[in-house]
Amino acid sequence: MSRPQRIKKMSLSKALDKYYATVSIHKRGHQQEFYRVNVIQRHPLARKAMDEITTVDIASYRDERLSQINPRTGKNISGNTVRLELALLSALYNLASVEWGTCRSNPVEMVRKPKVPGGRDRRLTSQEERRLSRYFQAQNSVLYTIFHLALETAMRQGEILSLRWEHIDMQHGVAHLPMTKNGSSRDVPLTRKARNLLQNLTMALSGDVFHYTSAGFKSAWRVALGRLKIEDLHFHDLRHEAISRFFELGTLNVMEVAAISGHRSLNMLKRYTHLRAYQLVSKLDARRRQTQKIAPYFVPYPACIETVTEGPDGHVGYCIHLSDFEDLHVCGLTRESTIEAAGILLLRTLAQAAQRGERVPQPGALPEGMADRIMIHPLLQAA
CATH class of the missing domain: 1.10.443.10 (Intergrase catalytic core)
Structure with a gap:
């Protein structure tokens, strides 16, 4: 009957150094792993020998990390950050138990891991x-x-x-x-x-x-x-x-x-x-494929109407700014003619984008803080 292999004493901190020097350094993401190694080494757990660390120690480390505040964001350390730290420890233990002889088992395996967060759905407006x-x-x-x-x-x-x-x-x-x-x-x-x-x-x-x-x-x-x-x-x-x-x-x-x-x-x-919901509605309501491709371009856009005074006689005119576009505006003598000109300008802009297959900005909300706001439709009279 073979005698059990004698455990070599090695602190978790030294094991992490060895793991980084022999394994992590060859990974494309070694810089991120370097940061995780430093975080774990600053914890009291790193001073313990690998074979002395239990599942209870790992669970305590997990809970303590989850309760800490990230100084950069002012929020709790994310579950994904802690999950990656535990994954590093688990990989270390698996290697050490087979190749280094510094432990016999992996205490990380049986410990509950923080839930993997769903992917961010943050859209740029x-x-x-x-x-x-x-x-x-x-x-x-x-x-x-x-x-x-x-x-x-x-x-x-x-x-x-x-x-x-x-x-x-x-x-x-x-x-x-x-x-x-x-x-x-x-x-x-x-x-x-x-x-x-x-x-x-x-x-x-x-x-x-x-x-x-x-x-x-x-x-x-x-x-x-x-x-x-x-x-x-x-x-x-x-x-x-x-x-x-x-x-x-x-x-x-x-x-x-x-x-x-x-x-x-x-x-x-x-x-x-x-x-986005409006695009799904557009697809559901589309009768023909060509309409489905082109119609989303020609939708109403928010605008603001500015009254301007020109010349020594104080002549009053109007300018309309379409806030969803870079420097898209038109001026006219009367409110009605300016609105009509804005619709024509918007139609031309959208038609050129559709012809080139370019993306146009999606209509935003009506501009806040402006007294005279309006929706300009490229195909119909202004609403």
């Missing part, structure tokens, strides 16, 4: 898109390009920041990503707008397209949200928004969207199919 676009355009043209490139391509932040000129084929409209989060390469189609955005930069034959570090860009993003008072919007939400828009086009199937976004599992795309 038309107003937020306009405000961020104007802010970045005024502050920094590179940030403006990154912002719109995310919405046009659904690329992740890291993928955009790692773009290189030698991997961008303007002739065929493709950006090649040699290495993605999934560990494989991907070719991302570039829309006309995406190509124009890149062409407006100082192009080169090779080298980085953008010179932002991940930390530097995150800081710039947080500053922008703070100044614009936009809450709970992550840059990754732009990827969700872009993929949702791909589905809302109605011309791409799931496989095609997956090819663009780089999702390996089609199940991952189920969360992106929650279309």
